[in-house]
Amino acid sequence: MRREGADVVWTLVVPVKPLALAKSRLAGGAGRLPRPALALAFALDTVGAALTCRAVRDVVVVTDDRRAGAELSALGAWVLPEPTGGGGLNSALAHGARTARTRWPHTAVATLNADLPALRPTELGRVLDLAAEFPRAFLADAAGIGTTLLSATAGNELAPAFEGRSRARHRASGAREIELTGVDSVRQDVDTEHDLRTALALGVGPHTAAAAGRATAPGPVVGLD
Numbered sequence: 664m665r666r667e668g669a670d671v672v673w674t675l676v677v678p679v680k681p682l683a684l685a686k687s688r689l690a691g692g693a694g695r696l697p698r699p700a701l702a703l704a705f706a707l708d709t710v711g712a713a714l715t716c717r718a719v720r721d722v723v724v725v726t727d728d729r730r731a732g733a734e735l736s737a738l739g740a741w742v743l744p745e746p747t748g749g750g751g752l753n754s755a756l757a758h759g760a761r762t763a764r765t766r767w768p769h770t771a772v773a774t775l776n777a778d779l780p781a782l783r784p785t786e787l788g789r790v791l792d793l794a795a796e797f798p799r800a801f802l803a804d805a806a807g808i809g810t811t812l813l814s815a816t817a818g819n820e821l822a823p824a825f826e827g828r829s830r831a832r833h834r835a836s837g838a839r840e841i842e843l844t845g846v847d848s849v850r851q852d853v854d855t856e857h858d859l860r861t862a863l864a865l866g867v868g869p870h871t872a873a874a875a876g877r878a879t880a881p882g883p884v885v886g887l888d
Contacts, residue, residue: 671795671816672720674770675713676759678752679706679726679735679777686778688854700874703731705853706777708868710740713775716784718791720770724777725759756823760815771795772821773814776804776852780871781862783848790841790849799838803830805850805861812849813838 679685685702706724713722722740726732732742746758760772773794775787794800794814799822802812810829815821824832834840853859863875 670792671718671771673718673791673814674720674760674763674767674772675722675775676756676763676772676821677706677710677713677722677724677740677775677777678755678759679724679728679731681726681728682731686854689856689859697874701859701871702778703734704868704870704874705780706731707734707738707870708780709775709777709782710735711738711868711870712779712782712784713787714739716787716791718788720767721763722775723759723763725755752825753823756813756825757821760821769817771814771816773812774821774823774825776811778853779811779849779851780853780867781848781851781865782868786846786848789843790846793841793843797839799836800841801830801833801838802841802843802846802849804852805847805858809852811852812841 682699682702686698689698689701710722710724713719724732724735724740724742725745726742727745736742743759743762745755756774763770763772773791790802790812795816798816798819800814801810804811808828808830810825810833813821813823813833822836824836848865851862851865853862
C-alpha cells in the first residue's frame with residue numbers, strides 16, 4: 664500500500680549471512696564478543712527501523728539462517744531463501760530484487776546492509792527520497808570504501824557490485840553517489856569493535872543495546888572497553 668507523504672515507495676532487500684559465520688572481525692581485539700547474537704541484533708534493529716520508514720513499502724530479507732529468518736519474519740519482513748547454486752552476496756541481492764518485482768512489478772528497489780544498528784527511519788527516508796531522482800544510486804559507508812545502500816527506480820536493474828571496494832565499482836557502473844550530510848546512521852555499518860563503539864555513540868536500537876550490554880557485563884565475556 665502506498666504510504667502518505669511518500670512520492671516513491673521502496674522495497675528494501677536486506678541480506679543476512681548465517682549467524683554462525685557473520686561478523687568474524689568482531690572476534691578479534693579486546694575480547695570474545697557474542698558474534699551471532701550481535702549479528703542478529705544488528706539485523707533486527709536495521710529491519711525494524713526500515714519497516715517504520717515512511718518511504719518503505721516492504722523489506723525482503725534474503726537468508727538461509729532459520730533463526731534469523733524466523734525473528735525477522737516476526738517483525739514483518741518477507742523472508743526468502745538464498746538462490747540455489749550459490750553465487751554469493753551479489754547473487755542474493757539480485758535474487759531478492761527480482762523476486763520483489765514479481766510481486767510489485769513497478770516497485771523501486773534498494774539494498775540495505777543488515778549491520779546498521781543505529782539506523783534512523785527519518786535519515787533513511789532522506790536517502791531514499793534523493794535516490795528516487797536517479798535511475799540507480801548508492802550511499803557510501805562511513806569508511807568511504809564500501810556501500811551501505813544501492814537503489815534502482817522502477818524499470819532499472821539493481822546490478823549490485825558489493826564486497827570490498829564497492830563504492831568505486833558502483834560509481835564506475837554509472838550509479839549516482841548520494842552525497843548527503845546528517846545521515847550518519849545510514850552509513851555506519853559495523854564490522855569491527857571500533858565501528859560498534861561509533862554506532863553505540865550514535866544510539867543503537869533496543870536489540871543491539873541489549874546484546875552490547877551483555878557483552879560488557881562482568882563475567883567470562885570481555886567487554887568493549
